Amino acid sequence: MIEKTVISSILTGIKPSGDLHIGNYVGAIKPMLDLFEKTERSFLFVANAHSLNGLPPLGNIKKQTIQQVASYIALGVDPEKTHIYLQSDIPEVFELNTILSAVTPKSWMNKAHAYKDSVSKNIENKKDVDENVNMGLYTYPILMASDILAIGASHIPVGEDQIQHIEITRDIADRFNHYVQRDILATPEYITTENQNTIVGIDGRKMSKSYNNVIPLMTSIEERTKAVMKITTDSKGIDDPKDIENSTIFKILDCFPQSSRHNIEEFKNNFAVGGIGYGQAKQILADTLNEYFNPAFERYQKLMQNSDEIERILADGSTAVRKIAREKLIKIKENIY
Numbered sequence: 001m002i003e004k005t006v007i008s009s010i011l012t013g014i015k016p017s018g019d020l021h022i023g024n025y026v027g028a029i030k031p032m033l034d035l036f037e038k039t040e041r042s043f044l045f046v047a048n049a050h051s052l053n054g055l056p057p058l059g060n061i062k063k064q065t066i067q068q069v070a071s072y073i074a075l076g077v078d079p080e081k082t083h084i085y086l087q088s089d090i091p092e093v094f095e096l097n098t099i100l101s102a103v104t105p106k107s108w109m110n111k112a113h114a115y116k117d118s119v120s121k122n123i124e125n126k127k128d129v130d131e132n133v134n135m136g137l138y139t140y141p142i143l144m145a146s147d148i149l150a151i152g153a154s155h156i157p158v159g160e161d162q163i164q165h166i167e168i169t170r171d172i173a174d175r176f177n178h179y180v181q182r183d184i185l186a187t188p189e190y191i192t193t194e195n196q197n198t199i200v201g202i203d204g205r206k207m208s209k210s211y212n213n214v215i216p217l218m219t220s221i222e223e224r225t226k227a228v229m230k231i232t233t234d235s236k237g238i239d240d241p242k243d244i245e246n247s248t249i250f251k252i253l254d255c256f257p258q259s260s261r262h263n264i265e266e267f268k269n270n271f272a273v274g275g276i277g278y279g280q281a282k283q284i285l286a287d288t289l290n291e292y293f294n295p296a297f298e299r300y301q302k303l304m305q306n307s308d309e310i311e312r313i314l315a316d317g318s319t320a321v322r323k324i325a326r327e328k329l330i331k332i333k334e335n336i337y
């Protein structure tokens with residue numbers, strides 16, 4: 001959707017979740033870091049109020065939020081350049097949510113995927129259609145629109161599943177602007193990167209927590225190596241020529257083509273003609289991933305031991321973002337009340 005447009009500001013919202021894996025890195029985090037590099041202003045927030053809709057066990061949101069923030073900083077988000085903050089620290093977003101709820105037709109919410117999926121599951125399981133559907137889930141797209149429109153971000157990187165939410169955000173902004181007869185809310189564009197950048201898991205299917213086939217990101221060299229050693233292969237012997245195109249080991253390695261310890265090109269050739277076994281190939285992949293991610297893991301551990309530092313970063317982030325959101329909200333309120 002973008003390509004040639006100038007990106008003036010990027011906003012990324014992430015749901016708190018522990019246990020990031022290298023699929024998240026390749027599919028979402030790395031493309032996001034690259035976008036941040038090219039952008040004047042960038043915002044990264046943890047959508048903890050969105051998580052509340054699932055009513056997770058108490059304490060989970062906080063723990064996962066801290067892990068998430070520490071992971072993203074360790075992986076290269078620079079708090080000096082990117083405003084990092086928590087959704088729950090920006091009351092202006094929730095006030096805007098009330099205003100935007102007034103201009104949003106109920107029928108738009110009826111069509112939103114997350115809600116519709118819950119309803120179809122209930123019907124499938126012969127339950128009441130509204131079972132486990134709270135109002136937070138139902139109006140989720142309005143809160144997401146509020147996150148975006150309060151900041152006035154121009155571009156939003158999202159996975160395929162979030163495109164509809166950005167379209168709804170644009171429609172809400174248009175409807176609001178039409179109501180006040182002024183262009184107050186900026187309609188955002190989405191950027192999808194995920195589909196060009198998928199990575200296979202250790203069983204050869206798409207890497208995903210739900211398939212239980214992930215290589216974890218923030219973990220020790222031993223644990224990361226252990227996951228790599230579990231990659232499924234065929235039963236070819238050391239001297240047999242091997243099929244690089246269909247090798248899970250190489251599909252993963254292709255996402256990380258640089259290694260200071262191994263000559264990947266040479267290794268590829270030897271693997272193709274025979275002479276390298278799967279065990280050795282896995283070790284080379286493990287070395288490469290460990291070289292790539294272990295420095296980030298060490299930074300992560302340091303940050304996790306220094307929660308004051310994380311608190312300070314989040315406080316700075318919310319101060320800066322509240323200023324922006326407050327100005328926007330004042331303008332909005334002047335026009336409607």
Ligand code: TRP
Nearest residue numbers: 012013014015047050144147156
């Ligand atoms: N709904 C997004 C997700 O599930 C998270 C999110 C909430 C978000 N608010 C946002 C993403 C605003 C981008 C912009 O991944």
